Amino acid sequence: MTEVTRPPAAAMCDVEPTRPVAVSDLCAAAEAMATRNLRFVTATCLDMGATFDIYYHFADGVKLDNLLVTIPRDAELPSITASYLGAFLVENEMKELFGINVVDIGIDYNGRLFMTELDQAHPMAKVQSCAAPTVEGE
Amino acid sequence: MAQRTVIPFGPQHPVLPEPIQLKLTLKDEIVEEALPHIGYVHRGVEKAAERMDYTQNVFLVERICGICSFIHALCYCQGLERLMGLEVPRRAAYLRVIWSELHRLQSHHLWLGLYADAFGFESLFMEFWRSREMLMDIFEKTAGSRVIISACCIGGVRRDISDQHLQETLETLKMLEAAFDKSSEVMLNDYTVKKRTVGKGILPADKAILLGAAGPVLRASGVEQDARQTGFAAYDELRVEPVVETAGDCYARAKVRIRECRQSLDLVRRAIAGLPDTDIAVRPKGRPNGRTISRVEQPRGELLYFLAANGTQKLDRLRVRTPTFANVAPLVHMLPGCEVADVPVIVLSIDPCISCTER
Amino acid sequence: MMLSSVIRNLFSKPATRPFPVAVRTAPDGYRGAVEFEEDVCIYCGACATRCPANAICVDRVAKSLDFDPFKCVQCGACAEACKKGCVQLQIDYQHPVAAHSTVTFNGALKPPEAP
Structure with missing residues (x-):
């Protein structure tokens, strides 16, 4: 496993604020966003090698408000579809393309949103965790 | 006796130019549940963007969607410019607005035509598409291609529009407006x-807020949000008031787009009138580093690019959130309760672009 | 309302052109098929590195260039990159051909003119 050097999350040079939250607080934070009537925009997943950085973007009027969750590679990620059902597509996408174990998605495609059973698993992940890395290249 | 049936709507359906499947659970003629299935045109653009040079990506992201190709490139370039600290010359910013708004007009004309086709109004479809041809000719003349205009580059635009072409554009828009008024x-x-x-x-x-709708779908439900309010390109000087309707039905969504067409016509004219005389591009220096979000307003709604760069030729991650990706989720709410004959009209009212959605 | 346009359309010319009879030429600056001027090329490889579709392969040592018009997306990045003006986009589009072919030329095979 080669660790690629990447800028820390603090190097985010955007005007919009990003607030780090713990995985356990994610659902509560999303619910708080929903009560503030923020629009769910999308989530972005970054493969950092040993961990995943997941940004959740919410629109507060014209501005964006972001949450950042960092989880270890094989940890579970709770779904925010209880608060924002609209997140189901992006959570399925993360599950499928990155191999994040997103649990309790409102509408779960079980890894068949974009891919078929014939495709290579998790093509967006930088480290192919499911197959033996020495045998299978990209 | 009410009977339940599940019918697959799409991926091949006369009303859909692109493949999306909706599994409709029906009770007699009424839709009870709709489940969208995509995955027919997934091309892995996000992955490809990680393997290509960041300058080459401009051409790649344009090909995510043909209808709003320029705005994709604009969003990508804008993100990189922010990472690299580039100040785009004012003329380039104005030219970007002109091309963006022409793209919006073109896309809305395309949609209005397809929408008319969805409820079987073929002659209205032809009227809109005939007008749209004028816009395509403008692109061909000013940018060198009809669909993928490739006019945007990192640091500005690739080519200038001459005064003569600007005049011709204004004249064409006059003809277009006359035709648009009627249709x-x-x-x-x-x-x-x-x-x-x-x-x-x-x-x-x-519901629009919780399901994360974007663009005209969001504004037709009475939410006053338009990414152009953030003032990217030259929208800080050419102010835009979001077009809002409150009914939230298919009619309101069509009305929002029709009013946006008028707004775009006005914006192009204002941009041409106020076009400053400066350079059209600055040369990018160095390599991008850091993370940023770039947001623009596409004809279909808000487009978001998340760029993560690591100081090399290649980007670490390029996340593309296209407006239809956001607008597929509201379908889950819109469709239940409608009659099966209305499904094509409702699906089309979000202006679906599945190639955008799947990237 | 719609009736007036229907009647008008009935008596006016079609909005389309009768293609093989009336051929429309693209305006100046149109990005059409890519053409190389073999004599001018110095095999620097600038076009190949800029090409987003990997349609151009340049071997600097062997002085050869290989171009696949079927990979080309007509973006014009090569023409912008070329310092010698060797690559140009034609006004005409890429015409269909009967068989897949590539454009290859080799500077080493020619009598030395310009470096």
């Missing part, structure tokens, strides 16, 4: 059109 009149006031669209597929404002 949009039919779209808004015709008895049969209203019968098919008013009160269909209602999306209330609170």
Whole structure:
């Protein structure tokens, strides 16, 4: 496993604020966003090698408000579809393309949103965790 | 006796130019549940963007969607410019607005035509598409291609529009507006059109927010949000008031787009009138580093690019959130309760672009 | 309302052109098929590195260039990159051909003119 050097999350040079939250607080934070009537925009997943950085973007009027969750590679990620059902597509996408174990998605495609059973698993992940890395290249 | 049936709507359906499947659970003629299935045109653009040079990516992201190709490139370039600290010359910013708004006009004309086709109004479809041809000719003349115009580059635009072409554009827009007045009149006031669209597929404002709708779908539900308010390109000087309707049905979504066409016509004229005389591009220096979000308003709604760069030629991650990706989720709410004959109209009212959605 | 346009359309010319009879030429600056001027090329490889579709392969040592018009997306990045003006986009589009072919030329095979 080669660790690629990447800028820390603090190097985010955007005007919009990003607030780090713990995985356990994610659902509560999303619910708080929903009560503030923020629009769910999308989530972005970054493969950092040993961990995943997941940004959740919410629109507060014209501005964006972001949450950042960092989880270890094989940890579970709770779904925010209880608060924002609209997140189901992006959570399925993360599950499928990155191999994040997103649990309790409102509408779960079980890894068949974009891919078929014939495709290579998790093509967006930088480290192919499911197959033996020495045998299978990209 | 009510019977339940599940019918697959799409991926091949006369009303859909692109493949999306909706699994519709019906109780007699009424839709009870709709489940969208995509994955027919997944091309892995996000992955490809990680393997290509960041300058080459401009051409790659344009090909995510043909209809709003320029705006994709604009969003990507804008993100990189922010990472690299580039200040785009004012003329380039204005030219970007001109091309963006022409793209919006073109896309809305395309949609209005397809929408008319969805409820079987073929002659109205032809009217809109004939007008659209004028816009395509403008692109060909000013940018060198009809669909993928490739006019945007990192640091500005690739080519200038001459004064003569600007004049010709204004004249074409005059003709376009005359044609648009007539056809949009039919779209808004015709008895049969209203019968098919008013009160269909209602999306209330609170649902629109929770389901993350974007663009005209969001604004037709009465939420006043338009990414152009953030003032990217030259929208800081050319202010834009979001076009808002409150009904949240198919008719309101068509009305928002028709009013946006008028707004775009006005914006192009204002941009041409106020076009400053500066350079059109600055040379990018160095390599991008850091993470940023770039947001622009596409014809279909808000487009978001998340760029993560690591100081090399290649980007670490390029996340593309296209407006249809956001607008597929509201379908889950819009469709239940409608009649199966209205499904094509409602699906089309979000202006679906599945190639955008799957990237 | 719609009736007036229907009647007008009935008596006016079609909006389309009768293609093989009336051929429309693209305006100046149109990005059409890519053409190389073999004599001018110095095999620097600038076009190949800029090409987003990997349609151009340049071997600097062997002085050869290989171009696949079927990979080309007509973006014009090569023409912008070329310092010698060797690559140009034609006004005409890429015409269909009967068989897949590539454009290859080799500077080493020619009598030395310009470096």
